[in-house]
Amino acid sequence: MNGTINGSINLIGYGLSAIGGAIGVGLVFAAYINGVARQPEAQRVLQPIAFLGLALTEALAILGLVFAFVLK
Amino acid sequence: MIALTLPAQEGGTFTPPGVSSHLPAIFSIGSFDFTKQMLLVLLSVVLIAWFFIAAGRKGQLVPGRLQFAGEMGYNFVRNSVAKDVIGGKDFVKYVPLLFTLFFFILVNNIYGAIPILQLPSFSHVGGTYLLAIVVYVIWISAGVRRNGVKFFKMAVVPSGVPWPILPLVVPIEIISNFVVRPMTHSLRLFATMLSGHLIVLIAGSGIEFLLAQEGFLLKGTSLLVLIGAVAMYMLEALIMVLQAYVFTLLTAIYIEGAIHADSH
Numbered sequence: 001m002n003g004t005i006n007g008s009i010n011l012i013g014y015g016l017s018a019i020g021g022a023i024g025v026g027l028v029f030a031a032y033i034n035g036v037a038r039q040p041e042a043q044r045v046l047q048p049i050a051f052l053g054l055a056l057t058e059a060l061a062i063l064g065l066v067f068a069f070v071l072k
Numbered sequence: 073m074i075a076l077t078l079p080a081q082e083g084g085t086f087t088p089p090g091v092s093s094h095l096p097a098i099f100s101i102g103s104f105d106f107t108k109q110m111l112l113v114l115l116s117v118v119l120i121a122w123f124f125i126a127a128g129r130k131g132q133l134v135p136g137r138l139q140f141a142g143e144m145g146y147n148f149v150r151n152s153v154a155k156d157v158i159g160g161k162d163f164v165k166y167v168p169l170l171f172t173l174f175f176f177i178l179v180n181n182i183y184g185a186i187p188i189l190q191l192p193s194f195s196h197v198g199g200t201y202l203l204a205i206v207v208y209v210i211w212i213s214a215g216v217r218r219n220g221v222k223f224f225k226m227a228v229v230p231s232g233v234p235w236p237i238l239p240l241v242v243p244i245e246i247i248s249n250f251v252v253r254p255m256t257h258s259l260r261l262f263a264t265m266l267s268g269h270l271i272v273l274i275a276g277s278g279i280e281f282l283l284a285q286e287g288f289l290l291k292g293t294s295l296l297v298l299i300g301a302v303a304m305y306m307l308e309a310l311i312m313v314l315q316a317y318v319f320t321l322l323t324a325i326y327i328e329g330a331i332h333a334d335s336h
Contacts, residue, residue: 003086003285004086005086044152047152048156048157048321048324048325051318051321054318055256055321058260059252062260062263062264063256065267066259066263
């Protein structure tokens with residue numbers, strides 16, 4: 001085995017921090033699917049809210065990715 | 073292209089492609105570099121203009137195939153983004169903006185899934201900053217035009233909050249509405265495009281590296297990487313469309329929040 005891998009340890013930290021965002025996005029869409037399953041006609045109302053929730057939750061993971069690249 | 077950008081094998085160590093491995097500029101005038109991203113953005117303008125001019129040229133009552141595709145795209149942005157989110161009779165004014173944004177971003181993202189082009193233009197952060205600044209100026213000016221200078225007070229002081237908490241809430245609202253919002257708006261598109269592009273790139277160079285190793289089993293593992301890469305590629309194709317939708321939807325939500333600031 002002569003192969004070694006170079007890279008930044010920051011990205012491992014980012015991987016760990018992305019767990020939070022992943023759980024948040026999962027919760028948002030779980031709630032959305034639940035809502036639509038119980039009341040299918042509410043889908044048009046719920047969809048923008050779900051994507052807004054996705055966007056707000058995802059913001060943390062995105063900031064994490066940027067900091068993982070920026071911080072040395 | 074991959075061989076150009078990636079010094080993949082140097083003495084048996086694998087150097088993954090990173091954010092700093094840029095394609096060389098196509099040509100440069102002074103310190104201004106004309107890069108592949110710029111070429112793709114210009115191409116996208118031509119493509120979109122050509123498609124919608126061709127789709128709208130013969131406005132028939134019973135649409136043909138091309139006209140139907142164009143109408144479906146327009147209908148999607150008009151009804152399920154602009155009308156559902158902004159609502160009322162205000163939305164018509166913002167349909168051209170949202171429509172342009174959606175298809176501009178969509179075409180520029182889809183580049184990442186087309187084998188020869190294979191570079192989403194917004195994987196460079198400059199383009200998304202500009203788009204976010206345009207949207208930022210538009211939603212603030214929409215709010216000011218509708219509500220006057222009072223709009224800034226409406227945007228940062230939520231109604232129904234007891235006054236002792238206000239010193240805590242107002243700075244948070246200022247930061248989240250006027251500082252973090254345009255940042256995340258641009259970085260979301262950039263980061264998803266960058267990471268999607270990087271995954272495909274890393275998988276490509278990883279396959280190349282593994283195939284160059286001696287040892288039958290080590291060569292064989294490149295097949296696993298290929299399977300994973302194809303799966304990620306499909307996921308990325310989905311995310312490209314989704315991010316164009318999310319960017320447009322957020323633009324609509326920001327505009328709606330600005331023009332109806334009094335009811336939020």
